[in-house]
Amino acid sequence: MAVKFAQHDLSLLGISHQLPNANINNEALLNALSQKCGRLTARKAKTIAKRLGIEGRHLVRDLSTPTSSTSPSSIELSQQVLTQTLVNANLDIEALDYLLSHTCTPHTQVPPNAAWLADAMAFHGPYLELRQACTGFANGLQIASAFCAVNQQPVSIVGVETGSVYFDMDNDFIDTEQLVNYVQMGDGAAAVVLGPQDEQAAKISDIYLGQIGHQKPPGFYLDGGANDVGTKQMARFHHNTQAVREQGSQLFELGWQALQSRGYQLDDFTYILPHQANGHIDVLMAKALGISPERVINDAKHLGNLGSAAIWVSLSRLIHSGRLKAGDKVAVLGAEATKYLYGGFVYHHV
Incomplete structure (x- = not known):
């Protein structure tokens, strides 16, 4: 791992x-x-x-x-x-x-x-x-x-x-x-x-990526590849909701551990930005970390899960909202249920 x-x-x-x-x-x-x-x-x-x-x-x-x-x-x-x-x-x-x-x-x-x-x-x-x-x-x-x-x-x-x-x-x-x-x-x-890197500009640091998907069936996948074209059916997404429930929270835990390994603590961050998997993400993440839900970004409630665009959309919305002050840090905790990847970074606002 x-x-x-x-x-x-x-x-x-x-x-x-x-x-x-x-x-x-x-x-x-x-x-x-x-x-x-x-x-x-x-x-x-x-x-x-x-x-x-x-x-x-x-x-x-x-x-x-x-x-x-x-x-x-x-x-x-x-x-x-x-x-x-x-x-x-x-x-x-x-x-x-x-x-x-x-x-x-x-x-x-x-x-x-x-x-x-x-x-x-x-x-x-x-x-x-x-x-x-x-x-x-x-x-x-x-x-x-x-x-x-x-x-x-x-x-x-x-x-x-x-x-x-x-x-x-x-x-x-x-x-x-x-x-x-x-x-x-x-x-x-x-x-x-x-x-x-430029000390005068906003910074993305501590960029990390890991996976725990070895020999695990996908929690989420889109068919329509060479393995499926013979069925002559419309391509479709598949959700293994039980597997995602069992594995999903671990991906966030591993992401947070990755940032902790770099010396970060919760008090270092103004906001936590997790992957926008569902509309309860702020309450669930806050409970897991022992912080106020107001410190956890929840855009999924009104935008849904944007998949590959989710983290960038939420970071853009946060930056352009005017809520960040110079020196604020945001912990980004990405998670992907396809084959159980986790990745993220620290955003430093100027």
Whole structure:
């Protein structure tokens, strides 16, 4: 269970987020389901939503039809958010040494989102994409840490999810796993521009990543790969909710232990930012750590679980909220249930 720390800190030069369309509350979400699949299915979904504590989300799909294309697409969302982030960083796209992205709901399997985004942004440099869910940000930071230290140039990371289209409002498609996906997940994107360490800039330090997934079945996965195409069925997310309940809290514990190993204590942090798995995350995390729920960021209640985009969206919202003062630190505790990864960092505000 060794944890990997990146050797070099990073400067955060810019960050922004983008949420598609208007927020959809549970009433609207469940009414759409009831019209297509009946009141019994909608009642089951309502029970799951209450248990998860999710009350709203932004979606790229059209709820008036059983299946839907993305609008906006993941590339359009990514272009919007990266454009704004470059403005925040006062940089042009040509200044980037590398374009990194991460998602588990890509625009196409190949080329990757990063390629489509490079086209949209007229970026002629190299790009790389990680096919990863909720800790894609942590792997992206491991790569960015090395690139920035060696090349002394800024890089960008874009995280995006548009997973709402992986749901068919048809009772032949729907089971409990699919209802979890329907009510829990949201869509969105966020981007950061990072540079080599600069004492005058906001800092990302203590970047860590670990995993405990050896020989464990996935807690969460998306089919539709070469192993599944022979079934000729729509790709779908699978949730092993029991396994996630058994393993999920350990991922947060291991993340906190990783930061403790670097000498940090709870009093060092103004806020704790965990992966936004459900709408009760502030109460659950506060109870586990023995702190006030007000110190734990909870965006999942109103945005749902944004998967690969979740940590960046919540950090962007926190930074732009004006709640942080110079010198404040935020402990980021990412967790991913696919094969049980944990990753995070410490954010230092200026």
